[in-house]
Amino acid sequence: MSALIASILLLMPVQSEPPPGGGGGGGSARARLQLIAETAALVPGETVCLGVHFEIDPGWHLYWNGLNDSGMPPELDFTLPHGFQVGEALWPAPKRHVSPGDIVDYIYEKRVTLLVPLIVPESARPGDIAEVSIRAKWLVCSDVCLPGEGEATLKLPISRPDSTQKTTSQAPLFAEARARLPRALPTSPDFKVSWQSDTLVIQVSSALGLDFLPDASSAMMTDRVAGGRADSARLVIKFQPAIGHDRIQQVSGILEVSSRGERGGRTAAFYSIKVSGPETVTQPR
Amino acid sequence: MKCKSLIALFVVGGLCIASAAVAQDTGNQPAKSTKPTATPAATQPSEKGKDGTGNKDKDHKKTDGAKVGEKAPDFSLTDTDGKTVKLADFAGKIVVLEWFNPECPVVVDCYKAEVMTKLANQYKSKNVVWVAINSGAAGLQGNGKEKNAKARTEWKVSYPVLLDESGTAGKAYGSKNTPTMYIIAADGTLAYRGAIDNGNPGKRGDINYVQKALDEIIAGQTVTTPETKAYGCNVKYGGKN
Numbered sequence: 001m002s003a004l005i006a007s008i009l010l011l012m013p014v015q016s017e018p019p020p021g022g023g024g025g026g027g028s029a030r031a032r033l034q035l036i037a038e039t040a041a042l043v044p045g046e047t048v049c050l051g052v053h054f055e056i057d058p059g060w061h062l063y064w065n066g067l068n069d070s071g072m073p074p075e076l077d078f079t080l081p082h083g084f085q086v087g088e089a090l091w092p093a094p095k096r097h098v099s100p101g102d103i104v105d106y107i108y109e110k111r112v113t114l115l116v117p118l119i120v121p122e123s124a125r126p127g128d129i130a131e132v133s134i135r136a137k138w139l140v141c142s143d144v145c146l147p148g149e150g151e152a153t154l155k156l157p158i159s160r161p162d163s164t165q166k167t168t169s170q171a172p173l174f175a176e177a178r179a180r181l182p183r184a185l186p187t188s189p190d191f192k193v194s195w196q197s198d199t200l201v202i203q204v205s206s207a208l209g210l211d212f213l214p215d216a217s218s219a220m221m222t223d224r225v226a227g228g229r230a231d232s233a234r235l236v237i238k239f240q241p242a243i244g245h246d247r248i249q250q251v252s253g254i255l256e257v258s259s260r261g262e263r264g265g266r267t268a269a270f271y272s273i274k275v276s277g278p279e280t281v282t283q284p285r
Numbered sequence: 286m287k288c289k290s291l292i293a294l295f296v297v298g299g300l301c302i303a304s305a306a307v308a309q310d311t312g313n314q315p316a317k318s319t320k321p322t323a324t325p326a327a328t329q330p331s332e333k334g335k336d337g338t339g340n341k342d343k344d345h346k347k348t349d350g351a352k353v354g355e356k357a358p359d360f361s362l363t364d365t366d367g368k369t370v371k372l373a374d375f376a377g378k379i380v381v382l383e384w385f386n387p388e389c390p391v392v393v394d395c396y397k398a399e400v401m402t403k404l405a406n407q408y409k410s411k412n413v414v415w416v417a418i419n420s421g422a423a424g425l426q427g428n429g430k431e432k433n434a435k436a437r438t439e440w441k442v443s444y445p446v447l448l449d450e451s452g453t454a455g456k457a458y459g460s461k462n463t464p465t466m467y468i469i470a471a472d473g474t475l476a477y478r479g480a481i482d483n484g485n486p487g488k489r490g491d492i493n494y495v496q497k498a499l500d501e502i503i504a505g506q507t508v509t510t511p512e513t514k515a516y517g518c519n520v521k522y523g524g525k526n
Contacts, residue, residue, distance in 0.1 A: 047301070070517060070519035071518070071519070090302070099522070105519070116301070139391075139518070143521070144425075145426065145519075146390065244514065
């Protein structure tokens with residue numbers, strides 16, 4: 001047991017080297033990019049989780065990759081060693097943000113970690129060091145918008161397949177991000193989703209509040225400012241076709257369910273919603 | 286053994302997808318489409334405005350602004366030289382409106398690549414009038430006569446930039462981004478609204494929707510892509526969040 005404690009105390013924070021002084025425009029200072037690892041080493045044939053982490057100055061925000069009215073979510077470009085692959089990034093649930101003119105966006109404030117699966121090939125050799133780099137571009141805004149860009153590199157040793165894995169000091173950031181990843185919507189009767197004409201009715205038993213955050217493929221809510229949320233167990237949302245479409249093809253995104261916490265207060269859970277459009281008779285033009 | 290099981294927890298935590306350790310998960314539930322408990326809506330026409338569910342949606346027309354196929358809203362605004370410009374001045378011509386902010390990084394990229402300026406100059410001889418409008422409020426990013434006049438000079442902009450500080454014209458058109466493009470046909474109806482191209486804030490697209498629509502309008506054809514989702518910074522309207 002003391003050996004375990006000793007090894008935890010000796011954990012080196014594994015994170016990217018800071019970018020060379022200065023970097024791009026002001027946006028590269030307002031939101032600062034890091035590439036972080038959850039485990040201190042990689043194992044051949046296994047998938048580990050990397051974190052594309054941003055520290056965001058107070059009063060500024062980055063954009064989710066959902067159905068925003070404006071902005072630009074971070075664009076990620078990885079450079080990997082031969083044989084390595086990355087999966088699609090997982091984006092934690094954002095918060096709704098309304099700007100004057102009824103401009104509705106979904107944003108991140110303070111900090112955000114995008115989770116990226118790194119697939120380590122079987123052929124990776126224990127003892128080698130894998131170097132993973134990322135370049136990213138983003139728009140970071142307060143009441144002004146600034147372009148940002150950054151680069152980060154992570155060097156991780158390949159360990160033997162049978163070795164025990166140590167976590168890094170960044171593990172809490174991964175846990176924080178995971179807590180906001182949407183899970184599959186349960187098929188229990190506690191969760192009901194149905195169409196009534198062009199109105200979607202979402203009911204979650206014992207929910208104190210519901211909030212729908214549409215993704216980039218979703219039809220649009222007709223009232224994006226006040227609609228899409230309820231302080232109850234029942235959410236009713238009127239939709240209109242996505243721009244450039246003449247019918248509602250699907251509604252998709254994240255449902256935030258607010259419930260009573262264990263010790264009072266509120267707790268939030270996040271679910272993926274994906275529903276085909278309502279059945280309608282196609283009207284002849 | 287106690288030590289080993291603690292370490293095993295760390296290994297499971299190494300996966301990106303949330304583990305199935307949370308009680309209410311249904312374990313192997315794949316994250317796919319949820320089948321709605323279907324209320325057949327086949328025979329119900331959508332009842333706009335009437336709402337038996339207590340829904341308080343605003344009339345989306347107010348938020349979304351000018352609709353394709355409808356008469357384009359009038360405006361009367363001052364340009365950076367102090368001259369008054371009205372939509373009515375261009376009756377009988379094809380008019381392109383471009384929502385503009387000289388300090389929005391997305392607009393800056395467009396102008397460095399000369400996307401709008403080249404197109405405007407190219408179509409001038411084809412009876413197409415190009416007008417930029419800045420609906421940013423006083424004190425906000427990119428606002429003010431000086432900044433917009435300077436941008437015109439720096440980027441060699443041949444068309445006027447109109448100052449819509451109150452945001453009235455912007456809201457009448459439902460413009461949310463810089464840039465947002467609108468094309469008004471010679472008969473005064475809105476023929477296109479949306480993005481300049483099929484790119485995104487970080488990358489130029491290969492289809493310029495405005496050029497495509499202009500060619501179709503000039504040839505007397507239907508605009509095949511009359512509406513797209515604009516991209517860019519938010520228009521810097523005044524007021525509270």
